[in-house]
Amino acid sequence: xxxxxxxxxxxxxxxxxxxxxxxxxxxxxxxxxxxxxxxxxxxxxxxxxxxxxxxxxxxxxxxxxxxxxxxxxxxxxxxxxxxxxxxxxxxxxxxxxxxxxxxxxxxxxxxxxxxxxxxxxxxxxxxxxxxxxxxxxx
Amino acid sequence: xxxxxxxxxxxxxxxxxxxxxxxxxxxxxxxxxxxxxxxxxxxxxxxxxxxxxxxxxxxxxxxxxxxxxxxxxxxxxxxxxxxxxxxxxxxxxxxxxxxxxxxxxxxxxxxxxxxxxxxxxxxxxxxxxxxxxxxxxx
DNA sequence: TTCGCTGCAAAAGTTTTGCATGCAG
DNA sequence: CTGCATGCAAAACTTTTGCAGCGAA
Numbered sequence: 349x350x351x352x353x354x355x356x357x358x359x360x361x362x363x364x365x366x367x368x369x370x371x372x373x374x375x376x377x378x379x380x381x382x383x384x385x386x387x388x389x390x391x392x393x394x395x396x397x398x399x400x401x402x403x404x405x406x407x408x409x410x411x412x413x414x415x416x417x418x419x420x421x422x423x424x425x426x427x428x429x430x431x432x433x434x435x436x437x438x439x440x441x442x443x444x445x446x447x448x449x450x451x452x453x454x455x456x457x458x459x460x461x462x463x464x465x466x467x468x469x470x471x472x473x474x475x476x477x478x479x480x481x482x483x484x485x486x
Numbered sequence: 487x488x489x490x491x492x493x494x495x496x497x498x499x500x501x502x503x504x505x506x507x508x509x510x511x512x513x514x515x516x517x518x519x520x521x522x523x524x525x526x527x528x529x530x531x532x533x534x535x536x537x538x539x540x541x542x543x544x545x546x547x548x549x550x551x552x553x554x555x556x557x558x559x560x561x562x563x564x565x566x567x568x569x570x571x572x573x574x575x576x577x578x579x580x581x582x583x584x585x586x587x588x589x590x591x592x593x594x595x596x597x598x599x600x601x602x603x604x605x606x607x608x609x610x611x612x613x614x615x616x617x618x619x620x621x622x623x624x
Numbered sequence: 625t626t627c628g629c630t631g632c633a634a635a636a637g638t639t640t641t642g643c644a645t646g647c648a649g
Numbered sequence: 650c651t652g653c654a655t656g657c658a659a660a661a662c663t664t665t666t667g668c669a670g671c672g673a674a
Contacts, residue, residue, distance in 0.1 A: 353648055355654060375639085390656040395639060397654090411549035416664065417638055418554065435602055446600050454592035462584050463616035464573055470612040478601035491673055493629060513663085528631040533664060535629090554639065555663055 352400055360387045361397050365407060365422035370443055372410065372419035372436075410436075410472060435473040439480035490538055498525045499535050503545060503560035508581055510548065510557035510574075548574075548610060573611040577618035 352358065364381050365373065373381075375394045382389050398420055401407035409418050421443070432447040459466055490496065502516050502523075511519075513532045520527050536558055539545035546561050559581070570585040597604055 353653065355648070357655070376637095388656095392640075392657080393655055409552070416554075416556070435600075435604065437602070438605065444600070444602065446596065448592070448596045448599070451589075451592040451596050454586070454589040458584065458586045458589050459613075461586070462573075462582070463619075464575070464582065464613050465619060466573065466611050466613035467576065473604050474608040475597075475602050475604035481601075481603060491628065493673070495630070526631095529663095530632080530665075531630055 352404070356387075357389050357393050358397050358400075360389060361394060362401070362406070362422070365420065366424075369422055369424070370445075372421050372443060374417050374419055376417070378420075408470075433471050433473065435475055435477070437477035437480055438474050439476055439483075442477050442479070444477055490542070494525075495527050495531050496535050496538075498527060499532060500539070500544070500560070503558065504562075507560055507562070508583075510559050510581060512555050512557055514555070516558075571609050571611065573613055573615070575615035575618055576612050577614055577621075580615050580617070582615055 360382055361378060364378050364385075368381075375391060375398060378394050378398075379389065379391050398407060398409070402409045402420075406423060408421050408423050410421070411418055432445050433451065435444040435446065436442070437444070455466060455468075455471075498520055499516060502519050503511065506519075513529060513536060516532050516536075517527065517529050536545060536547070540547045540558075544561060546559050547556050548559070549556055570583050571589065573582045573584065574580070575582070593604060593606075593609075
């Protein structure tokens with residue numbers, strides 16, 4: 349694939365994802381946000397660009413529990429440097445980042461033991477965040 | 487919800503998932519397999535029953551990388567007893583099961599440190615299995 | 625017999641594609 | 650200028666739903 353052209357639309361999508369860093373956005377939500385910011389764009393362009401951005405590694409696609417559409421989030425450089433993991437709260441959909449040397453070592457050992465290689469960028473845990481746990485057990 | 491009736495269709499879907507234990511099947515694939523076994527069924531019934539089965543905990547729903555439909559797999563009792571983890575090979579889509587006491591402990595510690603609770607049934611790692619690694623680096 | 629399950633068809637929602645036009649390089 | 654990206658509309662797919670009729674309990 350040849351390198352992507354820097355079009356207004358592509359930049360607007362990236363900006364939108366950056367401004368909402370930490371959230372998971374659907375293509376439809378991106379359309380809505382950009383419309384509200386008076387940055388008109390076609391939905392198909394969003395889909396096409398998101399596919400490009402995922403392939404380029406600038407954006408991560410993930411599917412949440414029981415939803416039948418994809419969510420996208422920006423991957424910052426920091427994120428690539430400091431190896432860390434993600435947890436998505438199944439109650440409030442919050443995305444938590446956490447680093448854990450211990451877990452990192454355990455995963456490394458598991459890789460060797462089982463003769464596979466994990467894609468560390470794709471490690472996402474699901475569970476309940478502390479906020480939701482407190483709400484449920486006050 | 488009242489308990490499910492034991493209909494022919496429900497049993498056929500469960501049998502199909504059991505016969506293909508370890509694989510990830512789409513609703514459409516289940517339809518195809520049952521048709522080939524001369525066990526006619528409606529696609530909407532498959533969707534409805536899969537939703538029931540997931541809610542009952544007999545079946546697990548998961549979304550694979552880049553695909554925009556859901557995959558379903560049978561959850562056996564063994565699987566619930568022996569806590570283990572899953573890895574899906576992004577090359578061949580194989581589903582690997584592995585146990586790892588070390589990883590289990592590391593995750594437990596991470597839970598305490600970060601004040602969240604992980605849903606261990608939903609822990610799925612993505613990566614490359616040994617077969618595909620060998621193919622790529624012979 | 626009763627009420628939930630099924631199957632069909634239609635609707636709703638998500639994602640891709642064809643094609644004429646626009647615009648980055 | 651040239652050719653890739655865009656926008657629109659239509660198509661392709663996945664999933665849900667309404668409703669009449671079937672069948673498990």
